[in-house]
Structures are given as C-alpha cells and as structure tokens.
Amino acid sequence: xxxxxxxxxxxxxxxxxxxxxxxxxxxxxxxxxxxxxxxxxxxxxxxxxxxxxxxxxxxxxxxxxxxxxxxxxxxxxxxxxxxxxxxxxxxxxxxxxxxxxxxxxxxxxxxxxxxxxxxxxxxxxxxxxxxxxxxxxxxxxxxxxxxxxxxxxxxxxxxxxxxxxxxxxxxxxxxxxxxxxxxxxxxxxxxxxxxxxxxxxxxxxxxxxxxxxxxxxxxxxxxxxxxxxxxxxxxxxxxxxxxxxxxxxxxxxxxxxxxxxxxxxxxxxxxxxxxxxxxxxxxxxxxxxxxxxxxxxxxxxxxxxxxxxxxxxxxxxxxxxxxxxxxxxxxxxxxxxxxxxxxxxxxxxxxxxxxxxxxxxxxxxxxxxxxxxxxxxxxxxxxxxxxxxxxxxxxxxxxxxxxxxx
Amino acid sequence: xxxxxxxxxxxxxxxxxxxxxxxxxxxxxxxxxxxxxxxxxxxxxxxxxxxxxxxxxxxxxxxxxxxxxxxxxxxxxxxxxxxxxxxxxxxxxxxxxxxxxxxxxxxxxxxxxxxxxxxxxxxxxxxxxxxxxxxxxxxxxxxxxxxxxxxxxxxxxxxxxxxxxxxxxxxxxxxxxxxxxxxxxxxxxxxxxxxxxxxxxxxxxxxxxxxxxxxxxxxxxxxxxxxxxxxxxxxxxxxxxxxxxxxxxxxxxxxxxxxxxxxxxxxxxxxxxxxxxxxxxxxxxxxxxxxxxxxxxxxxxxxxxxxxxxxxxxxxxxxxxxxxxxxxxxxxxxxxxxxxxxxxxxxxxxxxxxxxxxxxxxxxxxxxxxxxxxxxxxxxxxxxxxxxxxxxxxxxxxxxxxxxxxxxxxxxxxxxxxxxxxxxxxxxxxxxxxxxxxxxxxxxxxxxxxxxxxxxxxxxxxxxxxxxxxxxxxxxxxxxxxxxxxxxxxxxxxxxxxxxxxxxxxxxxxxxxxxxxxxxxxxxxxxxxxxxxxxxxxxxxxxxxxxxxxxxxxxx
Numbered sequence: 001x002x003x004x005x006x007x008x009x010x011x012x013x014x015x016x017x018x019x020x021x022x023x024x025x026x027x028x029x030x031x032x033x034x035x036x037x038x039x040x041x042x043x044x045x046x047x048x049x050x051x052x053x054x055x056x057x058x059x060x061x062x063x064x065x066x067x068x069x070x071x072x073x074x075x076x077x078x079x080x081x082x083x084x085x086x087x088x089x090x091x092x093x094x095x096x097x098x099x100x101x102x103x104x105x106x107x108x109x110x111x112x113x114x115x116x117x118x119x120x121x122x123x124x125x126x127x128x129x130x131x132x133x134x135x136x137x138x139x140x141x142x143x144x145x146x147x148x149x150x151x152x153x154x155x156x157x158x159x160x161x162x163x164x165x166x167x168x169x170x171x172x173x174x175x176x177x178x179x180x181x182x183x184x185x186x187x188x189x190x191x192x193x194x195x196x197x198x199x200x201x202x203x204x205x206x207x208x209x210x211x212x213x214x215x216x217x218x219x220x221x222x223x224x225x226x227x228x229x230x231x232x233x234x235x236x237x238x239x240x241x242x243x244x245x246x247x248x249x250x251x252x253x254x255x256x257x258x259x260x261x262x263x264x265x266x267x268x269x270x271x272x273x274x275x276x277x278x279x280x281x282x283x284x285x286x287x288x289x290x291x292x293x294x295x296x297x298x299x300x301x302x303x304x305x306x307x308x309x310x311x312x313x314x315x316x317x318x319x320x321x322x323x324x325x326x327x328x329x330x331x332x333x334x335x336x337x338x339x340x341x342x343x344x345x346x347x348x349x350x351x352x353x354x355x356x357x358x359x360x361x362x363x364x365x366x367x368x369x370x371x372x373x374x375x376x377x378x379x380x381x382x383x384x385x386x387x388x389x390x391x392x393x394x395x396x397x398x399x400x401x402x403x404x405x406x
Numbered sequence: 407x408x409x410x411x412x413x414x415x416x417x418x419x420x421x422x423x424x425x426x427x428x429x430x431x432x433x434x435x436x437x438x439x440x441x442x443x444x445x446x447x448x449x450x451x452x453x454x455x456x457x458x459x460x461x462x463x464x465x466x467x468x469x470x471x472x473x474x475x476x477x478x479x480x481x482x483x484x485x486x487x488x489x490x491x492x493x494x495x496x497x498x499x500x501x502x503x504x505x506x507x508x509x510x511x512x513x514x515x516x517x518x519x520x521x522x523x524x525x526x527x528x529x530x531x532x533x534x535x536x537x538x539x540x541x542x543x544x545x546x547x548x549x550x551x552x553x554x555x556x557x558x559x560x561x562x563x564x565x566x567x568x569x570x571x572x573x574x575x576x577x578x579x580x581x582x583x584x585x586x587x588x589x590x591x592x593x594x595x596x597x598x599x600x601x602x603x604x605x606x607x608x609x610x611x612x613x614x615x616x617x618x619x620x621x622x623x624x625x626x627x628x629x630x631x632x633x634x635x636x637x638x639x640x641x642x643x644x645x646x647x648x649x650x651x652x653x654x655x656x657x658x659x660x661x662x663x664x665x666x667x668x669x670x671x672x673x674x675x676x677x678x679x680x681x682x683x684x685x686x687x688x689x690x691x692x693x694x695x696x697x698x699x700x701x702x703x704x705x706x707x708x709x710x711x712x713x714x715x716x717x718x719x720x721x722x723x724x725x726x727x728x729x730x731x732x733x734x735x736x737x738x739x740x741x742x743x744x745x746x747x748x749x750x751x752x753x754x755x756x757x758x759x760x761x762x763x764x765x766x767x768x769x770x771x772x773x774x775x776x777x778x779x780x781x782x783x784x785x786x787x788x789x790x791x792x793x794x795x796x797x798x799x800x801x802x803x804x805x806x807x808x809x810x811x812x813x814x815x816x817x818x819x820x821x822x823x824x825x826x827x828x829x830x831x832x833x834x835x836x837x838x839x840x841x842x843x844x845x846x847x848x849x850x851x852x853x854x855x856x857x858x859x860x861x862x863x864x865x866x867x868x869x870x871x872x873x874x875x876x877x878x879x880x881x882x883x884x885x886x887x888x889x890x891x892x893x894x895x896x897x898x899x900x901x902x903x904x905x906x907x908x909x910x911x912x913x914x915x916x917x918x919x920x921x922x923x924x925x926x927x928x929x930x931x932x933x934x935x936x937x938x939x940x941x942x943x944x945x946x947x948x949x950x951x952x953x954x955x956x957x958x959x960x961x962x
Contacts, residue, residue, distance in 0.1 A: 015936060022940045031948035216947075 020213065027212035034060035034340040035215045036102065037208035038133050041073070041196050045146035046187030047139040047173075048132055049073045050100070051199065056209055060340035063103050074129055075100050075109070082150045089118075089125045089366040092148040092286075094140035094277070095159030096167070098293050099131025103343040110344070111157075113353035114360070121357070123366055131159060136167025137273035138174045139188065144277055149284050155365050156281040156288045157356070158274060160319075162295035162305045165266040168273060170226065176265070181272045190225075267307035271315050278317060287365050290314075291356060293344070294323040296336040302326045318363075322355045407449040409744045410690055417445065418748060425752055430666040436640040439752070443643035447608070452496050453527070454607035457575070459492035460534060461568065462642045465617040466635055467541070468564035471548060472557045472624040473631030482545070484635050486538055493531050498522055557625055564621040572614045575607055580819030609649030611816055613642055615783055620656040622787055629656055637663050644754070646745040650738070652759040652779035659754070667753025673928070678750035680927050680939075685743030687942050688911065690950045693736030695907040698951060699729035699900050700873070707879040714878070719894035720886040725901050727866045727883070730873050732908050735764065738777070758924070764865065765919050767857040768842050769833040772865060780816065784809050803838070807831035817872075826871045833864060907949065910941065 039051035050073035058065040101109030118125040171188040198204040207214040281288040294302035335348035421442045470477045503516040623629040632638040641660045703726030739760040766772035773781040789809040795802040814827015
C-alpha cells in the first residue's frame with residue numbers, strides 16, 4: 001500500500017529531475033545559450049564594480065574567454081596604482097560590457113590593442129579600464145568622479161554603446177530638470193548584494209559558469225526585469241524630462257526636420273551626461289573622447305544610433321565613429337558575435353582600436369596636457385592631416401585588417 | 407491581438423478565470439465572451455468592430471424573418487439599441503481623447519476632441535442609420551408577404567448585404583486599380599477617381615461566411631433561428647476563431663452557445679494545452695523560420711521582377727518552395743490548433759480544419775484535408791447550389807472550376823489568388839478526367855507514396871502562384887527549376903535549415919498518419935510524452951526568430 005501511494009510522488013520527482021536534465025542536454029547539444037557570468041559588488045559610491053581578484057570564464061558557441069580582474073576590479077593581469085609613473089600617459093576608459101571586452105580575450109580587447117599600438121608609436125601609455133558590464137553614462141559619470149580621476153588621466157575615453165540610453169533611464173540616477181542635469185538618486189545597485197552573497201557559494205559559481213539551464217533562466221528573467229524597470233522608469237520620467245541645457249554649454253534646441261527629428265528625452269539625457277563627463281575631464285586637465293560603438297544589425301550591417309544635433313554634428317563632443325569602416329567589411333568576416341551577446345569580435349576590436357589610435361594621434365590627445373585650471377576650455381588640436389605626420393597608424397598599415405569588400 | 411504576442415496569455419488568463427468563476431451560468435459566460443471578443447478584436451482596430459456588429463445584426467434579423475416569419479418589437483428594439491451603442495462606442499467616440507494612467511491614477515477627457523471628425527465615419531454612421539430606419543419601415547411590408555416570398559426576400563437581403571460589405575472592404579481596391587489601369591490604357595491618362603484606399607478589416611471573410619452559413623441553413627430549414635441576440639453575437643464573434651477561422655457551422659457551434667458547457671476533465675485540459683503548444687510550435691518555430699528562407703528566395707523578385715535574371719541554382723528555388731509550403735501550413739494550421747485549444751479550455755469544440763494535407767494523394771483528397779472549413783463551405787453552399795455533380799460530367803467540371811475560382815477569390819481580389827484558384831480547379835478536373843479523382847488510397851504503399859509526392863509537388867506549384875507577386879516571378883522560378891536544376895552551397899544550406907526546423911513536424915505527422923489519428927499524444931508512453939513536451943517547449947523558447955510575424959491568413 002505504502003509503495004503504491006509513493007509511486008506518483010516518485011514519478012513526479014523523477015519527472016522533475018529528468019526534465020531538468022533533458023533541458024540541460026537540449027541546451028548543450030541543440031541550442032546552447034552563452035554562459036556569461038557576471039560578478040559585481042557594491043561600492044561606497046553607489047554603483048556596481050567588478051568583483052576584485054576574480055577569475056572566471058565566458059563560454060559561448062563562438063568563444064572560450066578568460067576574465068581576470070585585478071585587486072581593483074579592473075580586467076587586467078597587473079595592478080595599476082593610482083599614481084602614474086613619470087612620463088606615462090594615462091587613458092581612463094569608461095564603458096560597459098563592450099568596454100570590458102566581453103566575448104574576447106584580454107589581449108584582443110580594443111583597449112589592450114590601443115595601449116600596445118600607442119606604445120609602438122612611441123607613447124608610453126597605460127589604459128585604465130574602469131568598464132563594468134551594465135553601466136550606462138550615468139554610472140560612468142559617477143565612476144569617473146569617484147574613481148577615474150584618482151588615476152590622473154590625460155584622456156578620458158567613453159565607450160558609448162547603443163544601450164547606454166536605456167541604461168541611463170533604467171538606473172534613474174540623473175534626470176534633466178528644466179534643462180539642468182540633476183542627480184536624483186545616490187545609488188543604483190540592482191541585485192548586487194544578492195549577487196555578491198551568492199557568489200561566495202561554490203555551487204552558485206558552478207551554476208553560473210557551467211549550467212546552461214541556469215544561464216538561460218537568468219538571462220530570460222534578467223531581460224524581463226530590465227524591460228519592466230525601463231517601462232516603469234520611462235512612464236515616470238516622461239513628463240519631467242525636458243529640453244536639455246547643459247552646464248558645459250547649451251545643447252541646440254530640438255528642431256524637427258525631415259532628416260533629423262528632435263531629440264527624445266533619452267537622447268537628451270545621454271548628451272547631457274556625456275557633456276558632464278567632458279566637463280569633469282577638462283576640469284582635471286584631461287581631454288575626452290567618445291567612442292561610438294555601432295549597434296549590431298544583420299550580418300555586418302551595423303547602425304549608428306548616437307544622437308546628433310540638427311546640423312548633424314555631435315554637440316561639440318569629440319566622437320570617433322567606426323561605422324564607416326565597419327561598412328567596408330564583408331559579412332563573411334563578422335564584426336559581432338552572432339551566437340553570444342552581440343559583442344565585438346577580435347576583428348571588430350581591431351578596427352575600433354585602429355580608428356581610436358588614428359584619432360588620438362592625429363589630434364595629439366596625449367601630447368597636449370591641459371592645465372587643470374582650464375575649466376570649460378577645450379584642448380583641441382586640429383593639425384592639418386596633409387602636413388602633420390599622421391604616424392604609422394593613420395596609414396592603417398600596422399593592423400592586419402580585413403580585406404575590404406569587393 | 408495575436409496569439410503569439412505577450413498580451414494574449416495575459417488576456418486569456420483573465421478571461422479564463424472569470425469564465426470559470428461564472429460556473430454553469432452560460433448566458434453570463436456568453437456575455438463575457440462577447441466582451442472578450444471586443445477587447446481581442448478592438449486591440450487591432452476598434453472601428454472595424456462595428457462591421458462585426460452590423461453583420462451580426464443583419465443576420466440575426468434576417469434569420470428571425472426566415473426561420474420564424476416575424477420579429478417582435480422587443481427584438482427589433484434590441485437590435486436597434488445595440489447598433490446605436492456600437493456606432494457610438496466604436497465609431498463616433500475618438501478614444502484618443504480619453505487619457506488614463508495608473509501612476510498616478512487618473513482619468514482625463516479632452517471633451518473638445520472626444521467626437522471623431524472623420525467624415526467617412528460620420529457618413530458610415532448616417533448610412534447605417536438610414537438603413538435601420540428603412541428596415542423598420544419595410545418590416546410591415548415583409549409581414550404581408552407569403553412565407554416563401556418572405557424567406558426568399560430575407561435571404562436575398564442577407565446575402566446581398568453580406569457580400570456587399572465583403573466586396574466593398576475586400577475587393578474595392580482591386581476593382582479600382584483594374585479600372586484605373588484599363589482607363590489609362592484606353593485614354594493614356596489615369597482617371598481622377600478612386601483615390602481612396604480601403605483598409606481590409608481582419609477576418610472579414612471568415613465571419614461573413616460564418617454568418618452567411620447561418621442564414622442559408624435557416625433557409626434550407628436545417629436549423630432553428632437564434633432568439634437571443636447576445637447568444638448569436640457571441641457565436642459570430644467567438645474570439646478564438648474570429649479572425650482566421652475555422653469557419654464554423656451554426657449547427658455545430660451555435661448550439662454550443664445555447665446550453666451549459668460540459669465540464670472539462672484533466673485529459674481535456676491536457677489535450678487543449680497540447681493543441682495550443684503544438685499550434686505555437688507550428689507557427690513560431692516552423693512557419694516563422696521557414697518564412698525567412700522563403701522570403702530570401704522570393705524577396706529579390708517581389709519588386710520589379712522583370713529586371714531580374716534567372717538564378718542558376720534551381721534546386722535552391724525548389725527548396726524555397728518547400729519552405730513556403732511548410733510556412734503557410736504551419737502558419738494557418740498553427741492558428742487553427744491554438745484556436746481549437748483555447749476554445750476547448752472554454753468548453754467548446756471547434757471543427758477540424760487541417761488533416762495532414764501534404765499526405766494527400768489527389769486534389770480532391772487535398773481539399774478534404776486543407777482548410778476543411780472553407781472547402782466544405784464552398785462545397786455545401788456553392789458547389790451544391792450550382793448543381794454539384796448531378797447534371798453530367800460537363801456541368802460537374804464547370805461547377806468544380808467555378809467553385810475553385812471563387813475559392814481563390816475568397817483569399818483576396820488579386821491575380822495570384824485567381825490563378826491559384828484556376829490552377830486548383832484545373833487540377834481537380836484533370837485528375838477526374840484521368841480517373842484519379844477519388845481520395846481512396848491504393849493498395850500498394852509505393853503507389854500511394856508516389857502519388858503523394860506528385861500531389862505535394864503540384865501543391866507546391868500552386869503555392870508558387872499564391873506567393874509570387876507577379877507572373878515574371880512564376881516564370882523565373884519555373885525556368886530555374888526545370889532548366890537550371892543545379893545545386894549550390896546556398897541550396898544545401900536552405901535544405902539544412904528546412905530539416906533543422908521542420909524535421910519534428912514531419913516526423914510527428916508521419917506518426918499521425920501511421921496511427922491514423924491526429925490526437926496521437928495520449929497513445930504514447932508517458933515518458934515519451936514528457937520528452938516531446940520538453941522538446942517542443944524548448945524549441946519554442948530557443949528557436950523562434952526575433953521578429954514576431956502576423957499570421958498570413960489574417961489578410962484574408
């Protein structure tokens with residue numbers, strides 16, 4: 001009798017266990033999901049940082065990548081002190097998963113490549129990569145103020161990715177009030193404490209790094225949660241975000257035209273945050289450059305979603321756009337990961353770094369250190385490319401680039 | 407609202423819970439279903455709900471005149487009030503003037519723009535008001551007619567009005583374009599007429615045919631008229647099958663609205679859920695992935711095909727045709743399965759619409775398996791009305807041909823559908839002429855397989871006519887397949903994709919064919935069932951293209 005009563009329970013227990021096993025097998029062998037664990041910790045300044053002294057792996061059908069964080073949570077195998085050595089130029093990079101080099105090895109990251117290339121060009125240079133997956137421009141501004149400036153940068157490089165605008169809204173750290181950028185929340189740490197606590201358990205780390213089903217569920221739930229938070233924040237903010245007038249100078253009033261409709265609130269906020277990052281950088285004697293990472297499309301057909309002013313310019317910001325170069329690459333040489341999270345491939349990173357190095361050298365961004373007091377001025381140097389030495393990189397012959405499309 | 411959208415599960419869960427709370431109070435359940443249909447259809451476009459209301463009112467009234475010979479004042483008043491309410495709620499009010507928000511909770515109305523300023527809408531309201539007034543005035547005259555004349559007049563009115571609505575909304579653009587082209591070819595300049603484009607209301611062909619079946623069945627005395635407007639309206643606008651069928655018969659579905667629904671047991675729930683999941687699989691995994699392959703092949707010719715060259719890899723185009731055959735089958739039969747599953751959860755049985763059509767061995771066998779609700783409708787209300795096969799072979803061929811031509815036209819007024827109808831009509835005639843017209847299977851398995859393969863390829867040829875946007879595309883495909891039958895790496899890639907996304911559907915259907923039943927799941931061992939459920943759900947979660955696509959048959 002007892003055995004007969006237990007049978008359905010045993011069948012149910014077996015059914016559940018088997019279902020989990022079968023789903024895991026399906027995901028491994030038929031439709032693998034990218035396994036991309038993310039270990040983040042809380043900081044005293046209210047935004048997420050990478051867990052220090054951590055080594056883990058990203059496994060996707062396209063790559064197997066080692067992620068190594070140093071004691072400050074920077075993706076690097078060496079320690080970087082705040083005080084820089086004499087004669088060394090520093091680039092502080094702010095960004096998200098593109099900046100931290102998801103889905104590429106450390107030596108393939110575009111930030112590693114520009115460091116190497118600048119060294120080869122004779123500039124003693126160090127890149128301090130403060131990127132954290134999930135950061136938007138709002139968090140990047142806080143990271144720069146609280147951490148980045150301690151490194152005494154000569155150049156602040158913002159790795160602007162297409163989802164930054166949504167991230168800015170989602171984090172709800174800043175908003176535009178009567179055209180002024182106002183900090184409305186002191187922290188944005190979504191699920192960070194629980195992530196931090198769970199990461200201390202080995203079983204959780206095993207699930208994160210080895211279990212397809214866990215990655216699948218987490219990714220699905222994460223996407224839903226992110227969409228919900230974005231929806232709620234958008235519905236709350238839509239009436240208060242107005243035309244931006246930024247401390248670093250007025251943003252041209254939105255103009256409706258056939259070619260360029262007016263900026264939407266998220267674009268206005270992104271521009272205001274970038275201009276604030278620029279203001280902070282200039283105030284500390286560093287120049288600022290924005291890398292506009294194009295949005296991944298079908299094949300290599302990337303799109304540029306960076307907001308431009310009515311004249312088609314960049315609100316006075318210095319922006320490097322690799323998109324034109326991307327367009328020349330044939331589809332059989334992918335620039336983005338197709339089976340992972342659509343980050344740049346090593347080739348995409350090489351092209352991005354080529355473009356950045358050309359721009360940095362052409363405009364001598366690391367040569368003309370500004371005086372820290374030159375608040376609000378811009379240290380732009382626009383040499384004539386015909387007469388000034390463009391250097392090796394500007395000719396594009398250091399990188400073994402893909403063949404252009406026929 | 408699409409079955410494969412995020413809104414639908416939320417909508418259906420709410421409707422289902424409320425429906426179950428009402429227990430066996432089936433009249434209240436009918437009211438709930440009517441309200442649910444308004445939300446379901448209004449999600450797409452509120453204005454066209456009025457057309458459904460109009461069609462319902464028309465057939466309800468003429469049905470009473472045909473079936474009972476009179477329409478008491480209470481029923482006339484009910485119809486008038488209902489029409490007036492629908493005209494105000496769905497047409498006259500501009501709902502954009504009403505702003506409702508949850509955070510913070512508030513409701514505000516912009517009174518200045520509350521009423522629509524669209525002249526066409528006020529014209530429609532005025533026109534239908536005049537029609538209602540005339541109907542009231544004509545009612546005493548109808549009563550004076552003898553029974554047979556009244557029935558005939560009422561039926562004629564119903565058919566003319568239904569076909570008039572369908573014709574106006576579905577065929578106006580086609581006739582306007584054809585007239586313009588004709589005018590231009592004669593006079594050299596385009597006419598300054600027909601600048602209006604008519605939007606096609608979703609599902610109009612389905613609910614109009616369903617309504618017409620009701621009045622025709624009443625005329626043929628196969629049915630008693632529905633006395634209750636609510637019950638009839640709930641039947642016409644039953645949301646699971648409102649926009650893409652199956653086109654139900656009143657004797658089958660209306661009777662289910664007239665009595666409490668049977669309790670659904672656990673096996674019924676399991677069957678219903680399987681139908682829903684299987685339908686979603688057919689649509690989202692098979693059809694949507696096949697659509698990518700078919701569109702890749704047809705896409706370059708969809709615009710100006712006359713400039714295009716004939717591809718040298720005919721095998722790729724043949725595979726693309728297979729992909730389209732799977733796409734249209736998965737799309738339409740998937741919708742039907744979801745409709746049948748959701749209806750089953752609500753206690754209704756909808757008719758079978760597809761029965762393994764690609765295993766047909768002859769055209770008549772195919773039409774007994776493909777879109778069964780339309781083919782039987784055409785058979786019962788058109789083919790038989792034309793005389794069927796009662797007046798010798800020549801008239802039988804004519805009737806078959808006309809029925810298939812009108813079947814093609816039912817899909818829309820466009821030359822591809824007309825050619826498709828003509829093609830299937832011709833196939834039916836040719837098969838009959840050579841003595842292969844029956845659907846009985848041959849004793850030899852190999853001959854059946856051979857006939858099935860031939861029929862499948864003939865069906866694919868029909869799909870070429872159906873899918874191609876111009877005749878040049880048809881020529882290019884045929885030329886490439888017949889005269890450049892070569893493979894290319896791309897061809898094998900297409901085949902690989904077809905097999906990757908279609909193998910399970912094909913294997914499952916082979917089992918259905920071998921076991922002779924469509925409801926094959928309960929026959930399997932529970933462990934095999936568990937594996938099938940896991941596989942199908944995981945495919946739905948992982949193998950669905952990013953872009954959600956509408957159902958093809960929404961356009962018909």
